[in-house]
Amino acid sequence: MLPSSASSTPKIRAHDVFLSFRGEDTRNSFTDHLYHALNQRGIDTFRDDEKLKRGTFIGPELLKAIEESSFAVVILSKEYASSTWCLDELAHIVECMKKRELQVFPVFYHVKPSEVRNQTGSLSQAFAKHEEKTVLLGEVGKWRKALTEIAIISGWVLDKARYLVNFFDCLKL
Secondary structure (H helix, E strand, O other): OOOHHHHOOOOOOOEEEEEEOOHHHHOOOHHHHHHHHHHHOOOOEEOHHHHOOOOOOHHHHHHHHHHOEEEEEEEEOOOHHHOHHHHHHHHHHHHHHHOOOOEEEEEEOOOOHHHHHHOOOHHHHHHHHHHHHOOOHHHHHHHHHHHHHHHOOOOEEHHHOOHHHHHHHHOOO
């Protein structure tokens, strides 16, 4: 009989890349261009408005898509932190990253990595609003920690993000 680790099957990956982004900030600009460029290169990319099955709950479907992806590209924009949906998604991405099941690549879209890491500017304002509204302050702490952890990963700033597509080409997905 094989040891349990030898008999375990590799995790099935339904998607090469999962895109995490705030739709109002980037859906019809950078994210749209990145999504189409990756797909043109044969890189299966999950974007919430393209791959969700109609009639399903969005939350569980998105979490499953994260878990079934090899990579996550997190497009951090000025208003990313104003969305509790984005922050929940990010916390799950970080959790999967820590389990070594997901490689994460941040893109800083009109924000500096230090702004995200230190949660200053518009991110600070977003968290102040969350803290006013949220009964579960543990959630806010989890979101803050996830943003900090993503911001310490070497990523791309907007002017260099065009190289991201070529990077995925090199991975031979």
